[in-house]
Amino acid sequence: MKITRLTTYRVPPRWMLLKIETDEGVTGWGEPVIEGRARTVEAAVHELSDYLVGKDPGRINDLWQTMYRAGFYRGGPILMSAIAGVDQALWDIKGKVLGQPVYELLGGLVRDRMKTYSWVGGDRPAELIAGIGALREAGFDTFKMNGTEELGIIDNARKIDQAVARVAEVRAKFGSEIEFGVDFHGRVSAPMAKVLLRELEPYRPLFVEEPVLAEQDEYYRALADATSIPLAAGERMYSRFDFKRVFERGGLAIVQPDLSHAGGITECVKIAAMAEAHDIAFAPHCPLGPVALASCLQVDFVAHNAVLQEQSMGIHYNQGAELLDYVKNKEDFLLSSGWIRPLPKPGLGVEIDEERVIEASRAATDWRNPVWRHADGSVAEW
């Protein structure tokens, strides 16, 4: 079997889907994308096709190593997202050829169902009580919210009090019948993270995510030593080589690689195993589309230390399309009280409605995250 063509579709809300075709009629789907840089990743995918067209799609490990190493420069969000989407599609093809879901090819199920969580509150955390209340109706009990709005490197007590009050209100309303992560979203500096973590401790968030920016990962250890709240990060780390330094220095209780940013299934299975060796939990980041989520789930069901799966149903970014809009087998993504079962179909287990994708790609906009600014006019972390 040989790879014959790579086709990319940028689609609302901000995703990109990749179809890899072969000379035997088997096709695989991937979701290579960096939110806000879809066209850049698209160019990277088509540059990588030089290594792929004419090759055997079954040699996933060799194709992965070639894509990663043969171009001399490596790593980072663009290249690793391009590799991720190709990798997902290659696993999809392999599973379809062998008539097995990817998790079977990776050694079989390690669990029977996977716990997911939902976003509430939007970019500027608000309406948290209403948002949680609505999802509680649907049986969810685990959520994530942004912790702050713009926050200065050193900021005032009022901003801290506002952030704490939102979390306190949630805990007061729902007690311990729910759990929630608080995403600092890289908006918080190391000194302010130390202050905010201490103030949030009484409300026992399940975790605090991106307590500082990934480029400040040397602070994870000190922050972890100063708080009992489990720290989580990973969406802006792109390979084993980024994670290894974090594992060596310590501080993270949960790693959250994104299956569409960190090299795909081949790489994230390895990251999960490295994390397990350090007694660190695995909770893939996934504010994206159905192929990304299916890829996460294929790894969740073989990784012993997988604990939570992010999924984007109802996320504030999904304007213009929802998680399963491009999927034919919606029933396979059935969330029952926040739990999801293994996807039973061959490959990634997701059946893409290509006609819908092609139609939607005609109206694809170039999504960008907002540019936030502080009161003094300087750029603020979004």
Ligand SMILES: O=C(O)[C@H](O)[C@@H](O)[C@@H](O)[C@H](O)CO
């Ligand atoms: O935890 C999450 O989902 C992420 O922080 C998410 O908000 C960002 O990755 C966003 O998708 C970037 O455009």
Ligand SMILES: [Mg+2]
């Ligand atoms: Mg996050």
